[in-house]
Amino acid sequence: MHASRVQQVVRAIGVAAIGVWSLGPVLIGLITSLSTEADVQAVPAHWVPDAPTIGSYQTLLGGDIVQGGIRTPSEVTAFVSAMGNTAIVTVEAVVACVVVSVLAGYAFSRLRFLGRKVAFVALIVTLEVPIFALLAPLFQLMAGVHLIDTQLGLVLVYVSSQAPLAVWLLYNYCRELPPEPEEAALIDGCGRFAVFWRIVLPQMRSGIAAVSAIVMLSVWGQFLVPLLFAPTIATKPVTVLLTEFVGKYTTNQPLIVAAGMLALLPPAVVAVALNRQIRGMLSGWSN
Amino acid sequence: MLRTERRPASSSRRPRLPSRARLEEGRLGWLLILPVVAVIAVLVIYPLALGFGLSLRSVHYASGTPETFVGLKNYVDVLGDAESRSALVHTMGYVVVAVVLEIVFGTLMALVLDQAFRGRGVLFAILILPWAMPGIVSGLLWTRILNPDNGLLNSLLFQLHLIDHYQVWFSSPLASIVLIAIVHVWGVLPLIALIILSGLQSVPDELHAAAAVDGAGPIAQFRFVTLPLIRPAVAVALTIGTVAALGIFDEIYVLNGTALGTRSIQTQIYLTTFDQLDFGRGTALAFLLAFVTILFSIAYLRGFRRQTV
Numbered sequence: 001m002h003a004s005r006v007q008q009v010v011r012a013i014g015v016a017a018i019g020v021w022s023l024g025p026v027l028i029g030l031i032t033s034l035s036t037e038a039d040v041q042a043v044p045a046h047w048v049p050d051a052p053t054i055g056s057y058q059t060l061l062g063g064d065i066v067q068g069g070i071r072t073p074s075e076v077t078a079f080v081s082a083m084g085n086t087a088i089v090t091v092e093a094v095v096a097c098v099v100v101s102v103l104a105g106y107a108f109s110r111l112r113f114l115g116r117k118v119a120f121v122a123l124i125v126t127l128e129v130p131i132f133a134l135l136a137p138l139f140q141l142m143a144g145v146h147l148i149d150t151q152l153g154l155v156l157v158y159v160s161s162q163a164p165l166a167v168w169l170l171y172n173y174c175r176e177l178p179p180e181p182e183e184a185a186l187i188d189g190c191g192r193f194a195v196f197w198r199i200v201l202p203q204m205r206s207g208i209a210a211v212s213a214i215v216m217l218s219v220w221g222q223f224l225v226p227l228l229f230a231p232t233i234a235t236k237p238v239t240v241l242l243t244e245f246v247g248k249y250t251t252n253q254p255l256i257v258a259a260g261m262l263a264l265l266p267p268a269v270v271a272v273a274l275n276r277q278i279r280g281m282l283s284g285w286s287n
Numbered sequence: 288m289l290r291t292e293r294r295p296a297s298s299s300r301r302p303r304l305p306s307r308a309r310l311e312e313g314r315l316g317w318l319l320i321l322p323v324v325a326v327i328a329v330l331v332i333y334p335l336a337l338g339f340g341l342s343l344r345s346v347h348y349a350s351g352t353p354e355t356f357v358g359l360k361n362y363v364d365v366l367g368d369a370e371s372r373s374a375l376v377h378t379m380g381y382v383v384v385a386v387v388l389e390i391v392f393g394t395l396m397a398l399v400l401d402q403a404f405r406g407r408g409v410l411f412a413i414l415i416l417p418w419a420m421p422g423i424v425s426g427l428l429w430t431r432i433l434n435p436d437n438g439l440l441n442s443l444l445f446q447l448h449l450i451d452h453y454q455v456w457f458s459s460p461l462a463s464i465v466l467i468a469i470v471h472v473w474g475v476l477p478l479i480a481l482i483i484l485s486g487l488q489s490v491p492d493e494l495h496a497a498a499a500v501d502g503a504g505p506i507a508q509f510r511f512v513t514l515p516l517i518r519p520a521v522a523v524a525l526t527i528g529t530v531a532a533l534g535i536f537d538e539i540y541v542l543n544g545t546a547l548g549t550r551s552i553q554t555q556i557y558l559t560t561f562d563q564l565d566f567g568r569g570t571a572l573a574f575l576l577a578f579v580t581i582l583f584s585i586a587y588l589r590g591f592r593r594q595t596v
Contacts, residue, residue, distance in 0.1 A: 007505075014399035015410060022413045025428040025473070026420075028439060032431050040431075043453070045442035100322040112309075113316030119324055126331045128584060130534055132553055133577035136560050136570045137337035138330065160330035163323050192308075192315045221421030223537045224553075228561060239423040243541060246427070257431060260424040271419035272412045279411065282478070283485030 026264075033057070033258035040253045056258035078233060078241060079259060085230070086237040087266070089151055090219045093158035097166055098212050100159070102204065105170030106196055110182070120171075127164040131225070139228055149235050157225055162215045169214070169281055173207035174200070210281035213274040220267045238263045342571040348564035361571035370547070371572060374555040377464055378533060381551060384468035385475070385532040386525065392472075393479035393524060398509075400480065401487045418477040426541025429470045433457070433542075460548035467549060470538045475531050479524045486520025487513065522591030526584045533580050552576050 032040060033056055035049035060079045107113075108120050138157060139148070147153030177200065185195045223239045230236050242263060245256045271278070345357045365371050400410070417425065432439045435455040444450045457463040490513055498508045536553040543549045545558055552572065560569025 011399060011402055011404060014395070015404065015406075018396055018399060018410060019413055021473075022417055022477070025425065025432065026416060028431055029424075029428045041437050043437055043442070044446050045437065045439050047439075047442075100326065103319040104323040107316045107319035111312050111316035111319070113313035116316060119320055122332075123323065123327060126327055128581050129331060129335065130530070130577050130580050132534055132536075132556060133570075133573045134331065134334045134338060135556075136566050136573065137334035137341060139561075140341075140566075141330075141334055141337065156326070156330060160326050163326060164331075167323055192312055196319075217419050221423070221537075223421070223423050223540070224557065239421050242423050242427065246430075246541065253431060257427055260427045264420055264424050267419040267421070268416055271415045275412050275415045278415065279481055282481050283488070 026268075029257050029261050029264075033254055033261045035254050037252055037254060041251075056252075056254045057262070059255060060259055060262065079238070079262075081233055082236055082238040082241040083262065085151075085235055086220060086239070086263070089154050089158070089235070089237065090216060092151065093155045093162070093219045094212050094216050096155060097159045097162045097215050098208060101163055101166035101170050101211065102201070102208060104163075104167045105174050106200055106204075108167070108171045109174035110179075110196075110200070111192070123164055123167055127168060131161045135224070135228060142229060148229055149232050151235060154226060154229055154235060157229060158219050158222070161225075162218060166211050166215055169211050170204070170207060173204065173211075173281070177203050206277050207281065209274055210277035213270050213278050214281065216270055217267050338570050338574065341566050342574050344567050346566040348566065357567070361567045362575065365568055365572045365575065370550070371552070371555055373547070374550045374552045377460070377548075377550055378535070378552045380461070380464045381468050381471065381535050382529055382532040384465055385472050385535075386528045388469070388472045389476055389479045389528045390521065390524065393476055393483050394521075396476070396480035397484040397487050400484050414480065415477050417473050418475070420474060422471075422474060422537030423541055425470060425474050426538050429473070429538075430542060433466060457543060463543055463549045467535075467538050467542050468532070470542065471532065471535055474538075475528060479528055482524045482527070483517060483520050486517035489520075490516045518591050522587050525591075526587045529583045529587070530580055533576065533583070 031047075031049065034052045034054065035046070036051055036053055036055070039046045039049040039051065062080065104123075108116065142148050142153050142157070147156070181199050181203075182195050185199055186192075190198075221239060222237070223243075226235070226237045226240050230240065238259070242256070242259055245259055249255055342361055343356060343358060345352070345355045345360070396414070400407070400414070430438075433456045435441065435453060435457070438453075438456075440456070441450070441453040445453065456466055494512050494516075495508055498512050503511065534553050535551050536557065539545075539549055539551055539554055545554055550558075553576070556569055556573045556576065559565050559572060563569075
């Protein structure tokens, strides 16, 4: 069936609209981050900056250029350590969450044991519990064991909030795998764990990649949780620091937006690189 | 359903295991789920119980008064409180604007993405970007667009001679709520579009061909063939969209702080609990919102299932 001329035009408009809508704000951010304060203040706007500069990035990452006299060494340190905090906590949370979820997803889909159903249903019910219902009691709990403002505290909160979804996705993924190779290995006398380790795990690679990406994107952008659980620069992530920049450097939009662009870079790379796997996982999710 | 046809409980296809092997399987099963079960028990179920206890007590850290059991008083107070009520109205506004835009434009996007065209893979990579973006960062980018003094939307409309002077977009609570909802939609729409797309892809082409033979135009085909078949995907999309909008916080925080006129319930919970340090009332409000959230997801999934089967 060939698309008619009208259909082709409508489709082209649709494609263009999706492109502009999705990429427009990101491009605006990129241009703003490469502008000077004067360019950003211009009325009407300078769509292309008169004097493009990477000064804001240099300021954030510790270069020597001082813009508008606002760079102080401590601010440079703050941004770099906030990015570091986000990166470390995200990696730890993703690894921890994916490891426990892969084990559980496999066990729920393939092994039979007493209480399996009850445990599974309980887990899926917690999928429905929004994190905001738990913030106050979790805060008390964490404060009680001195885990506020620690990496471990943040990682634990993230793992507990992301694991139900991760288990659910990996459980579904496991169920779609053909059981024959495992059964053959079992008959050949392989132990259960060996079967999981040598046969199932390699087959789960793209599922694990997709779930890691989904958890990574969610954890990287967290704001309310670290606003409460990561009050000092020892653990403060870049999202929280950004909102502080907004209050501090009201006139230096290029600097704030440059910080935002740097904070966007890692999740954008993950999303673009793994977008095929993520899409595959999402279509399983909704069916 | 936990089991599928492929793997019935007493599988005849599976080799019958000796009881020692079955014991091993059981032990391994618990060993593998233990970490997740422990995390969920300690960090979700236990806090849930703690939280319920908090919501029944007067826990006011700011005044230092001793904790007392007050029953459902916190819930009653919160429901009668003017600030909480206006936050509820705002939240309903966010949900309605966001969900309507998400379903309408998510479906349109999915219809475009369902076609075959050159550069489709690239478009997918671009499409997913807003979803990857932290809400705080997208708030910053939209501030650049919506700023009343030097914002790009004003400039664009001015340079196109559509307005003769710069507008203050956040001039009224209603306008602010609609704009913040749009910024929120920007981040959620990719997920919604992809979920509806997966529904579209499960519609067999033959059905469209048959409908075309019967003389149905594209719109009639969509209405009578596509729409009924993508209902389950739309139900999932509706649930995700509603739950996300009910908990809206980040975008409001960046674009308008905790201002009274745009405060959501989530913002109100944050202020009550961690600013006024009234843990009892804050948790009561949080539990009410959680209850509504869960009701919505059950209602959507139930309602849509019934209509399809």
